[in-house]
Amino acid sequence: xGKIKVIPTTIKDLYIIEPQVFGDARGYFxxxxxxxxxxxxxxxxKFVQDNESRSKRGVLRGLHFQTQHTQGKxxxxxxxxxxxxxxxxxxxxxxxxxxxxxxxxxxxxxQFYVPEGFAHGxxxxxxxxxxxxxxxxxxxxxxxxxxxxxxxDIGVEWPLEGIEEVLLSEKDQKQPMFAxxxxxxxxxxx
Numbered sequence: 001x002g003k004i005k006v007i008p009t010t011i012k013d014l015y016i017i018e019p020q021v022f023g024d025a026r027g028y029f030x031x032x033x034x035x036x037x038x039x040x041x042x043x044x045x046k047f048v049q050d051n052e053s054r055s056k057r058g059v060l061r062g063l064h065f066q067t068q069h070t071q072g073k074x075x076x077x078x079x080x081x082x083x084x085x086x087x088x089x090x091x092x093x094x095x096x097x098x099x100x101x102x103x104x105x106x107x108x109x110x111q112f113y114v115p116e117g118f119a120h121g122x123x124x125x126x127x128x129x130x131x132x133x134x135x136x137x138x139x140x141x142x143x144x145x146x147x148x149x150x151x152x153d154i155g156v157e158w159p160l161e162g163i164e165e166v167l168l169s170e171k172d173q174k175q176p177m178f179a180x181x182x183x184x185x186x187x188x189x190x
Contacts, residue, residue, distance in 0.1 A: 003037045009102075011088050011095045014118070015043070016102055017074070017111040030109055032076065033134060043113065045072050047134040054079075055124045055131070059167045060149055060158070062121015063087055063175070067187045068143040070116035072136035077104040080129030082122040083159050087147065089181070090117040092190035097178065099156050104131075117188035119147050123158050123166075146175035153178045 007016040022029045031037070038044070055061065062085065065071075075084060087099045102112050104122075114120045122131065147154070149172060160166070 003031065003034065004041055006041045006043065009100045011086070011098060011100050012093070013115045014086055014088075014100055015113040017043075017113060019109060019111070021109055032111070033074065045074075045113075045115075045136050047074065047136055049135045049138050051133040051135065051139070052078075053131050053133075055129055056167070057124055057127050058163045058165055060121065060123045060172070061169070062172070063119035063147045063149055063154075063156075064121060065089065065117075065119045065145045065188075066137070066140055066143040067145045069137045069140040070188070071139075072113065072115045073120055074111055074113050074134040075104065075120075075122070076109070076111040076132055077106055078130045078132055079106050080124065080126035081105040082124050082126075082129050082131060084112050084122040085120070085156050085158075086112070086114040087119040087154055087156070088117070089119055089186065090188045090190040091186040093117075096190070097154060099154055101156065101158075117190075119145075121149060123160075123163070125159065125163075144171075145181075146172065147181055148175045148177050151178045 005018040019030045085101045088095045
């Protein structure tokens with residue numbers, strides 16, 4: 001048996017990953033990524049860039065993607081608590097336009113693998129959260145894309161209880177609706 005547990009979601013190719021946690025009176029140790037363990041579990045993606053962000057309660061980052069140099073992301077909260085969301089943008093997928101959400105916390109140590117062809121975003125639920133991303137391609141700002149976080153056609157059920165204000169970047173306030181994305185040539189195929 002491998003060192004990680006891979007939990008399929010309702011959307012093909014989207015996974016929750018639980019690493020093995022070794023804890024004692026001193027604290028804990030986890031191997032957050034091992035190419036060999038991932039390969040043993042059937043996950044053969046290659047990562048080229050690590051990113052980290054720190055955000056306060058109510059910050060919502062997303063829903064983001066790159067139209068070229070598409071990125072798969074392995075994400076986790078190393079401090080605090082976030083609600084992480086992926087939306088299937090792959091034309092021809094039986095789950096096109098559907099979303100999946102997962103609670104990622106420093107305590108549960110879960111990771112979420114969001115493959116290429118998905119929009120990704122998260123909402124910070126704790127006072128602060130430090131969030132890490134492993135990416136399968138480099139950030140290419142000239143190919144930035146996004147969809148409005150609260151688009152009713154997608155219908156993400158963000159856990160907004162207790163959030164006084166959703167804090168968005170200027171860019172995220174202006175993201176197009178899902179219908180506008182559909183009207184353009186979709187760069188993602190299933």
